[in-house]
Amino acid sequence: MSSVYDYAVQKPNGENISLEEYRGNVLLIVNTATKCGLSGQFKDLETLHQTYNEQGLRVLGFPCNQFLHQEPVTDDEMSAVCERNFGVTFPLFKKIKVNGPDTEPLFQHLKSYARGNFVKDIKWNFTKFLVDKNGHVVKRYAPKTSPKEIEKDIQQLL
Template structure:
């Protein structure tokens, strides 16, 4: 099993197969525009812009499971990300990352890369790095700024 085995809901209500990202290095992030870590959108966008031509992308999954930090509709979230943070990387429909309603993609990511709290996601802006084979290879905590692990992305792109 790998990332390519999953489909996710798009912000317009459709479905997108993650096999569309086959061969790319992918950073998957659960996001929230009202989170104290929201300034990380800047680092995520910078990484995306710097490496997208080399086969890298960021996939954002808004989540409202942590203290109501993403209360808006999908369209409101998308607009806030674009206007307030300049986000141009793909964003998907709001999801749950923990509990019985957790998105299957995040269940896979959590099982593949355990964090300090076991498999549960601690907070928004937990980041999962996926290699070109669709395998989740590293989890980064919400406190880890995206540019702090740029070297890992570069090594996977080679």
């Protein structure tokens, strides 16, 4: 079985980073969008990051513009907006696609191990994937699932 550690992603500046750097941590991987009606979740994601970072939780945000163009700004602007408007300090990566022929390989992997209700595709921004310390996908959460509702599952994995 492969793990998320087998994948590399890009920072907003285009620099490659191997997810191997997160080995041994619990990961909460989220596709995000600053103009989404669910963008208030940034604050709750940041709270999880601040609360559990020292215990080994890493929240990783992957901006996506596939849903009603709710992430229309450049990668650099997106990072600044998230920091300024939502206080985000957890890592945000280069804008990606989560569905279709150009789907980011990491998200192909996540979706193959954690299907949504009835379909594999991601339906909206703020779909969340919880990954254990071994890099295996544990659970997928719907966009409307509040990060607060995931806290107990995170605590069990830490």
